[in-house]
Amino acid sequence: xxxxxxxxxxxxxxxxxxxxxxxxxxxxxxxxxxxxxxxxxxxxxxxxxxxxx
Numbered sequence: 001x002x003x004x005x006x007x008x009x010x011x012x013x014x015x016x017x018x019x020x021x022x023x024x025x026x027x028x029x030x031x032x033x034x035x036x037x038x039x040x041x042x043x044x045x046x047x048x049x050x051x052x053x
Contacts, residue, residue, distance in 0.1 A: 003036065010034050 011033050018026035025032040030047035037043060043052040 003040070003042075007034050007036055007042065 014025050014033065015031050017024055018031040027048040032047045033045050035043050035045050035052070045051075046053055
């Protein structure tokens, strides 16, 4: 599986977690995601602070 494929599955998993219970990874309807940079590094995009971590 490629890095992009794993990233896609991870984002789907985060969306499932955000839709349940205490709504972890969600803020005002926006769900945090993982993003692949140009250099191939993976960053977490926090929608509460709108920053790449």
